[in-house]
Structure formats: C-alpha cells, structure tokens
Amino acid sequence: MSPLLQVERLNKRFGGLQAVKDVSFVLNAGSITGVLGPNGAGKTTVFNLLTGFIAFDTGDVRLDGRPLAGLSPYRIVNRGLARTFQLARPFLGMSVLENVEVACLAPRVRRAGHPRARARGWLDLVGLGDKAELLADVLPYGDLRRLEIARALATRPSLLLLDEPFAGLGAGEIEPLAGLIRKLHRSEGLTILIIEHKLREFMQLVETVIAMDFGEIIAIDGPSAIVRHPRVIEAYLGKGELIARTTNDHATGARNGAA
Amino acid sequence: MRLVRADWLAACLAAIVLAGVPWLFGSGYILGVMTVALCFGIWAASWDFMSGLTGRENFGHSLFIGAGAYTAGFLNVNFGVNPWWSLIAAPLVAILFGLAAGFPTLRLRGPYFALAMLSSAAVMQNLTIIFSRYTGGQDGLNGLEPMLDSTLAYYYLTLFFLVVTTVGLKLVANSSWGTILRAIRGDEASCQAAGINVTFYKIASLVISAACAGLGGALYAHYQLQVGPDLFAVILSINIIIMVYVGGIGTIYGPVGGAVLLNVLTESLRVFSEYRLWVYTLLLIFILFFAPQGLIAPAWRRIRRVLP
Numbered sequence: 001m002s003p004l005l006q007v008e009r010l011n012k013r014f015g016g017l018q019a020v021k022d023v024s025f026v027l028n029a030g031s032i033t034g035v036l037g038p039n040g041a042g043k044t045t046v047f048n049l050l051t052g053f054i055a056f057d058t059g060d061v062r063l064d065g066r067p068l069a070g071l072s073p074y075r076i077v078n079r080g081l082a083r084t085f086q087l088a089r090p091f092l093g094m095s096v097l098e099n100v101e102v103a104c105l106a107p108r109v110r111r112a113g114h115p116r117a118r119a120r121g122w123l124d125l126v127g128l129g130d131k132a133e134l135l136a137d138v139l140p141y142g143d144l145r146r147l148e149i150a151r152a153l154a155t156r157p158s159l160l161l162l163d164e165p166f167a168g169l170g171a172g173e174i175e176p177l178a179g180l181i182r183k184l185h186r187s188e189g190l191t192i193l194i195i196e197h198k199l200r201e202f203m204q205l206v207e208t209v210i211a212m213d214f215g216e217i218i219a220i221d222g223p224s225a226i227v228r229h230p231r232v233i234e235a236y237l238g239k240g241e242l243i244a245r246t247t248n249d250h251a252t253g254a255r256n257g258a259a
Numbered sequence: 260m261r262l263v264r265a266d267w268l269a270a271c272l273a274a275i276v277l278a279g280v281p282w283l284f285g286s287g288y289i290l291g292v293m294t295v296a297l298c299f300g301i302w303a304a305s306w307d308f309m310s311g312l313t314g315r316e317n318f319g320h321s322l323f324i325g326a327g328a329y330t331a332g333f334l335n336v337n338f339g340v341n342p343w344w345s346l347i348a349a350p351l352v353a354i355l356f357g358l359a360a361g362f363p364t365l366r367l368r369g370p371y372f373a374l375a376m377l378s379s380a381a382v383m384q385n386l387t388i389i390f391s392r393y394t395g396g397q398d399g400l401n402g403l404e405p406m407l408d409s410t411l412a413y414y415y416l417t418l419f420f421l422v423v424t425t426v427g428l429k430l431v432a433n434s435s436w437g438t439i440l441r442a443i444r445g446d447e448a449s450c451q452a453a454g455i456n457v458t459f460y461k462i463a464s465l466v467i468s469a470a471c472a473g474l475g476g477a478l479y480a481h482y483q484l485q486v487g488p489d490l491f492a493v494i495l496s497i498n499i500i501i502m503v504y505v506g507g508i509g510t511i512y513g514p515v516g517g518a519v520l521l522n523v524l525t526e527s528l529r530v531f532s533e534y535r536l537w538v539y540t541l542l543l544i545f546i547l548f549f550a551p552q553g554l555i556a557p558a559w560r561r562i563r564r565v566l567p
Contacts, residue, residue: 072451074453074454074455074456085448090449091446092446093444093445102439102442102450102453102455108454115435151452151453152452
C-alpha cells in the first residue's frame, strides 16, 4: 500500500504550551485509523494543523506526496482532505439539501455537473434523503453529524477526518453512525482518520490506533494491543472505569474476530 | 428559491406600474421624487446582494455611491466628457473602491468590516472637503450636463437600469453563486471545510455590489446635476439599510420595493411639515417591530402561496 498521508515531526506551540510535539505518522490509502487520547492531548489541534485551520510551526504534511504546508483550508479540501467538526456547524437558514450543495460547488468537484442532484445522492448515502427539504436548523444532533459527513463527502475526499463523530449522541444513534462509517470505509474505499472518546464502538471500527498524550504520540498499534500499552494505561490511569471498559471491549473484539 | 413564472409576472407588473407613474401623476415634482426613488432602489438592491446574502453588513455603501457620483462630476464638469461615459466610468471607479476596501477588510471577522466601511466613507467625505480645489468642497461640483433633455426620458432610463440591475442581481442570487453567499452567512469555517474560497466570494460580491451602487451614483448625479460631500455621508448608507430591512433583507426585489416605498412615504409626509421626521421614525419603528422580516418580500411570499 502507498502512503496517502505522511506527517513528519509536526510541532505547534500556543504561547507557553507545546500543543503538538514532534507528531509523525503515515496513513495508507484505504486504511481506517483512530486517534485516541484524553482531553487536551492535542488531537483536535492535529486535525486543525492537517486541514490548515491552524498553521503549524515546524514539520511537514504531505497528501499523495504533495506538501500541504501554508495552504488555506479550502485549498486543502480541494486537494482531497476533508473534515467534519466536533460541534456540527451547519449553514443555518438553508435547507439540508442546500447545505450539501455548497460542498458540491467546490472547485474540486464543480465540473461534475448538477450539484443539486449530486447533493441528493450524498444525502441518500448518509441516510438523510427524506430530510433534504428541511431547514438544517431543525435537525436533531445525530442528523447534523450525518449532514457534516455528507458535506465532507461531497468534496470527494481521498482522506476524511472525523472529529469525535459520536460525541453527544444517544445510545441508539451510535451504532447506526458507526455502521455508516464502516460502509464508507468498506464500500467507498475511503481512507478515514477518526478522533474518538467512545472506546467501544471506536475500537471495533478502526484498524490502527494512534494514542496521544500531552501533544505527543505515545503509541501506534492495533486496537487490541494499544490498550495494553503501558504508556496508554498510564495516560488513562485513575480512570478505572475506562480501563475496565476497554478490557471488556477487547474481549468483545476478540469474540467478533473469532466469529 | 427558484424563480417561477409568478415571480416574473409580478416583476413585469411592478415595472409596468413604475413605468405608468408619469402618466398617472403628471407633475414634474412627482417625476423627480420617483427618479430619486429608483436610484435608491438600485442602491438598496446592490447593498442587499453583498450584505443581505453574506450577512456582512456594509455601513459604508455611500462610499461607492459617492465614488460613482464624483466620477460622473469630475469627468463632466472638470474635463467636459460626454455624460454618457459616466455610465461606464462610474461603475469602474466604484469597482476600484470595492477592491481597495474589500481586500483589507473582508478578511476581518465580526463588526470590523462594518466599521471599516463606515470609516472609509466618512474619510472620503472629509477628503472631498480637504481637496476642495478639485471637488468644490462643501458646495460640491455644480453644472453637470443632463444625459437626456427630457426628465421623462431620464426617468425611463433610470427605470431601465433599475430593472437590469435588479433582475441581474436576483438571477445571480438564485444561482449557485447565491447559494455560496448564503452559506458564508451561515458559517465561514464550514464554508472553508466545504472547499469554498470564502475570501474570493466575499470580495467579488462586494465588487459587484459596488459597481451597481456606482452606476446608481452616476445616474443620481446626472439627475441632480450636482454632486456634494453628502453623497459619501453615513446617513445615506443607513437610510439604504433601513430600506433593505423594510423591504425584506436577502431577497433583492424586497429592498427595491422598500426603497420606493420609503421615498414615497417621506414625500407624502410633507403634510406634517415640522413633525415629519417624528411621524416617519414612528412609522419605521412600527414597521420593524411588527414586521421584522420587512413588508414587501414577506407579502409577496404570502401572495405567491395563494396563487395557483
């Protein structure tokens, strides 16, 4: 497999705080990877650095071998790296369909024609087809997440970054959304990078986990191995409930693997 | 948001009514009031195109109006150029002003754009007084030539440009371009994440808005046959914003209706003589309190729902 995204020694300092320190990793095309870490570990900052919303101090990011340093966010999207936000940010006052239509007008996909029809297709894919004419303002939180994903997909990314897609969702909404992400990965062949806290669903979804703490990568490993990594346990130490849950998840994961 | 046949019919009807005004009310006085009202219509529609759609309130629209009007004045009075050239030169100069104002200010967030535009217009107003040797100072430039000898013909020329700018801006506003501008109003970061070059669209729409305002400024100048520093005044921008809100923001046609309505209202309130401003202000407060979405656009939406 060829590396789709290469991140090398990424650094970002906010005043006295080293928010991201020497972060390096590689994502292969077609992979699905998670970023794990306690609050304030620098996960979202890494996303903001990769997508150009915040400029990094030093380091190198390459998508398909082309450097992304210094590009503004919309240019990076048009190179094929799309994202969703942790807090869904719809275009208020516009219909769900129009929300996605905007992304169909990005230069990268503009020439594909019929933005409205394409937007409808993306809404069908994420399961919002029957809500196309509603105002985005009235959508419940779970649907807003799907809308965010549809809008990102509409730019036809080669790499999709999902910032805590499960945060704030009810128990009944998590599994269908995880199913959607799995479908995007398996049937659409999309390369995906996810930040998440909700360990259970997350661990079943990803192939590789990048664990972060205090702005640094502390381990990169498979989902079952990462939870036994001493530095990961240390980062979560004191959160006994979490560790108990992950071991539990590990058991479920193994069962699924056997089946 | 698609323009349907009813919209076109209503637009034709409105244009016919405006075209019939000189025949219904023969007086030159009313013709003058209506010519000015049509200029305000162009200014309100052009303000709405940029600010109404993207939500970046421009408190210095008079910058472009004054730039257009003074361009007409300079060319005609100082250089003796044929007045018709103003119709090309004024929008071009206004575009330059739009670029000069847009590049540094549209990158700013929050109220800075509004404040920067407001102060640019105020600065230009003072510059016309400082460089009074060229601009005529407080008296402005006098003795512009009329484009057409007949004021009736000039009314129709102004009406023609109002129709062209309104229809043109409305078509663009209803196209994918308009969708993007409304998305910018919604959330700039999301727009970036959707791969849209937000800065480009904001500057381009300001430039289009400026060009139309400049054209309106030139038309106004050749109607008044005089240009003065008041054309850069902040109160002019604010009056236009009020017209937009009374008509219905973000709809292009609503602000045109609002402009005509408020100009006619101002004139018809002359019977109240010194209490005129009181009555006018009270009426405005009532309108904006009871119809915060404006009058014209919501009314038309309601009518259209009833139509087959």
